[in-house]
Amino acid sequence: MRIIDIREVTKPIASPIRNAYIDFSKMTTSLVAVVTDVIRDGQRVVGYGFNSNGRYGQGGLIRERFADRILQAAPESLLTEAGDNLDPHRIWAAMMANEKPGGHGERSVAVGTIDMAIWDAVAKIEGKPLFRHLAALHGREADPRVFVYAAGGYYYPGKDNGALRAEMRSYVDRGYTVVKMKIGGASLDEDRRRIEAVLDEIGSQAQLAVDANGRFDLETAIAYAKMLRAYPLFWYEEIGDPLDYALQAAMSEFYDAPMATGENLFSHQDARNLLRYGGMRPDRDYLQFDCALSYGLVEYLRTLEVLRQFGWSPARCIPHGGHQMSLNIAAGLGLGGNESYPDLFQPYGGFPDGVAVQDGHVLMPELPGIGFEGKSDLIAQMHALAR
Numbered sequence: 001m002r003i004i005d006i007r008e009v010t011k012p013i014a015s016p017i018r019n020a021y022i023d024f025s026k027m028t029t030s031l032v033a034v035v036t037d038v039i040r041d042g043q044r045v046v047g048y049g050f051n052s053n054g055r056y057g058q059g060g061l062i063r064e065r066f067a068d069r070i071l072q073a074a075p076e077s078l079l080t081e082a083g084d085n086l087d088p089h090r091i092w093a094a095m096m097a098n099e100k101p102g103g104h105g106e107r108s109v110a111v112g113t114i115d116m117a118i119w120d121a122v123a124k125i126e127g128k129p130l131f132r133h134l135a136a137l138h139g140r141e142a143d144p145r146v147f148v149y150a151a152g153g154y155y156y157p158g159k160d161n162g163a164l165r166a167e168m169r170s171y172v173d174r175g176y177t178v179v180k181m182k183i184g185g186a187s188l189d190e191d192r193r194r195i196e197a198v199l200d201e202i203g204s205q206a207q208l209a210v211d212a213n214g215r216f217d218l219e220t221a222i223a224y225a226k227m228l229r230a231y232p233l234f235w236y237e238e239i240g241d242p243l244d245y246a247l248q249a250a251m252s253e254f255y256d257a258p259m260a261t262g263e264n265l266f267s268h269q270d271a272r273n274l275l276r277y278g279g280m281r282p283d284r285d286y287l288q289f290d291c292a293l294s295y296g297l298v299e300y301l302r303t304l305e306v307l308r309q310f311g312w313s314p315a316r317c318i319p320h321g322g323h324q325m326s327l328n329i330a331a332g333l334g335l336g337g338n339e340s341y342p343d344l345f346q347p348y349g350g351f352p353d354g355v356a357v358q359d360g361h362v363l364m365p366e367l368p369g370i371g372f373e374g375k376s377d378l379i380a381q382m383h384a385l386a387r
């Protein structure tokens with residue numbers, strides 16, 4: 001059993017949207033295929049991965065460092081002890097040979113993308129959905145019913161509050177019970193009007209989360225906290241710079257209701273610093289680490305271990321990114337749910353065809369691997385790369 005090829009291509013996921021920090025007019029993602037020599041049900045096993053959204057394609061790093069290290073390793077050194085499957089942990093170690101610690105820049109995205117494809121292949125070789133395989137590995141009961149929330153509410157050229165209301169209404173009509181919108185890309189007064197418009201639209205049918213995308217300094221963060229605490233928000237997200245743990249810690253004095261952060265922390269060491277120094281509260285706050293951006297599931301398992309050491313439940317994790325990989329981790333390892341972007345970043349995000357949101361939850365279908373084969377627009381792109 002061996003990996004015979006790793007292919008990658010950069011794909012556009014551009015749209016005219018803007019958050020408080022960036023626009024997505026040139027956004028891309030890397031799509032990766034890990035081709036094995038294993039045959040299951042008459043088909044070659046190929047694992048697929050991509051890197052969520054927000055960090056652009058990582059083809060240079062994948063081509064120049066990480067894919068070659070896997071392809072050049074002795075094939076048997078990448079297998080489980082029993083030799084009956086690929087071992088994601090050993091493959092991870094091969095990828096990270098000769099990489100210094102710290103400075104967790106975007107190599108974590110390149111590694112996370114390949115890691116997703118490896119786990120897809122592993123679960124296909126097992127002939128199981130990844131969430132069932134993960135639950136079995138960890139001696140847990142899988143729960144195929146996963147909470148999802150609808151992320152959107154971006155700043156958009158020409159979009160007024162009427163269009164924002166219509167967008168949020170459409171999420172509620174599609175079964176979501178929590179919706180999210182951007183803040184910090186307009187004045188505080190304008191954001192207040194946007195929030196009030198959305199709250200008026202969704203009424204008691206759903207709750208609203210707001211996301212500042214790391215834009216605020218402490219003074220602005222506090223000014224917004226004083227405005228926001230008048231509303232019954234689901235969470236106040238990524239308030240200041242992702243690495244400014246002192247700012248995050250200070251916010252707990254000004255904001256009692258739930259806060260969320262972590263989508264731009266890319267290692268278990270950074271996650272640990274957040275828990276050590278960020279004043280996050282395990283009884284109400286949420287952690288949004290996205291494995292696709294942060295060295296993959298092999299590293300995410302280390303992050304979950306850090307959480308355990310600090311007294312946090314995995315149920316406080318609702319990852320960023322809206323991809324099926326995190327859905328599987330949620331269903332298999334008991335995360336609190338997953339993000340979803342009903343109208344963005346297609347075909348990469350979302351659910352297998354026919355999976356509908358009901359009462360804010362989806363039911364995972366029983367597809368081998370991550371489940372990409374169940375999403376026709378996505379698997380068409382994947383098959384074009386390798387099959």
Ligand SMILES: O=C([O-])CC(=O)C(=O)O
Nearest residue numbers: 019054151211213320321
């Ligand atoms: O706008 C983005 O970069 C995405 C984001 O923060 C989120 O989904 O929470």
Ligand SMILES: [Mg+2]
Nearest residue numbers: 211237238263
């Ligand atoms: Mg965010």
